[in-house]
Amino acid sequence: MRLHLLTAVALWLGSSVVAFTTHRAFVAPRPIIVLNAGGFEWEDPVNAFDQGVDNPYKNTDLMTSTDGGLKIDPARLLSPRLNGANLYFIGMMGSGKTSVGEAVARRMGSYTFLDTDAIIEKATKMTIPEIFEAEGEEGFRQVEAQILDSVHPYVRCVISTGGGIVTRMENWSKLQTGLVIWLDVEPEVIIKRIQGTDRPLLQTEDPLKKLKALLEERKPKYKNADIRVKVTEEMDTAAVADQVIYDLHHFIDDNPPAWKLAKAKAQAEGLDWVQ
Numbered sequence: 001m002r003l004h005l006l007t008a009v010a011l012w013l014g015s016s017v018v019a020f021t022t023h024r025a026f027v028a029p030r031p032i033i034v035l036n037a038g039g040f041e042w043e044d045p046v047n048a049f050d051q052g053v054d055n056p057y058k059n060t061d062l063m064t065s066t067d068g069g070l071k072i073d074p075a076r077l078l079s080p081r082l083n084g085a086n087l088y089f090i091g092m093m094g095s096g097k098t099s100v101g102e103a104v105a106r107r108m109g110s111y112t113f114l115d116t117d118a119i120i121e122k123a124t125k126m127t128i129p130e131i132f133e134a135e136g137e138e139g140f141r142q143v144e145a146q147i148l149d150s151v152h153p154y155v156r157c158v159i160s161t162g163g164g165i166v167t168r169m170e171n172w173s174k175l176q177t178g179l180v181i182w183l184d185v186e187p188e189v190i191i192k193r194i195q196g197t198d199r200p201l202l203q204t205e206d207p208l209k210k211l212k213a214l215l216e217e218r219k220p221k222y223k224n225a226d227i228r229v230k231v232t233e234e235m236d237t238a239a240v241a242d243q244v245i246y247d248l249h250h251f252i253d254d255n256p257p258a259w260k261l262a263k264a265k266a267q268a269e270g271l272d273w274v275q
Helices: 001-016 016-022 045-047 073-080 096-110 117-126 128-151 169-175 185-194 208-220 238-256 258-268
Strands: 036-039 040-043 089-090 113-114 156-162 180-186 227-231
Touching: 036 156, 073 096, 073 227, 089 096, 096 156, 096 238, 113 117, 117 128, 117 156, 117 238, 128 169, 180 238, 185 208, 227 238
Parallel strands: 089 156, 089 180, 113 156, 180 227
Antiparallel strands: 036 040
């Protein structure tokens, strides 16, 4: 049956190309500024990549209005700083990847939210528990990898993934094409959130013990994320989304593109970048 399931997914994805195409970023053509430097012509990378948007948390004029509220949602300024890169949410089941990812995408405005589990259910016309029952975890992971392989080429997406997507090394080659955000939640908090649900991997006599074992197994892989957000029991979806947006802006500051580092180094050494 596994081959049949994978074929069904492939056919669904093929018929859904038009729907996914709407998630591709449309980047308006920008005028190319050709500069002369060292006797040859080159295109200024600032013109191609830098849209002049800085970290709003470091700009008090942007963050505070006269009535004490925010002038602009910092999430709105993420898109031009990300240059179309996707955001991938990883973490254990019940960590809030779907609700937080959707909230972040909505606040960003120009990004589309996708949920790999939801896509799997649409493609297979089966629920996740039904897939586990029919195909086992290995069959589900194959379908999950196929879905990730199909959605990762698209840009300007916030993508919520399944808790075990990190267990396959080949998935990381897709995840790392964007920025990976780990929502780190204690098992005791998670178990309160998902109590009474039909999560396939927790159908045991001691779900909390199983959850802790899964976390210990996956934690080394979760730690490969670009950003780790520690989620406490007191934090609601809005608070977690706020923290994600804050951490993303600072991550971008701490990890500028190579050409920006080269330019800063040249300026620090008193060299003219271009004349």
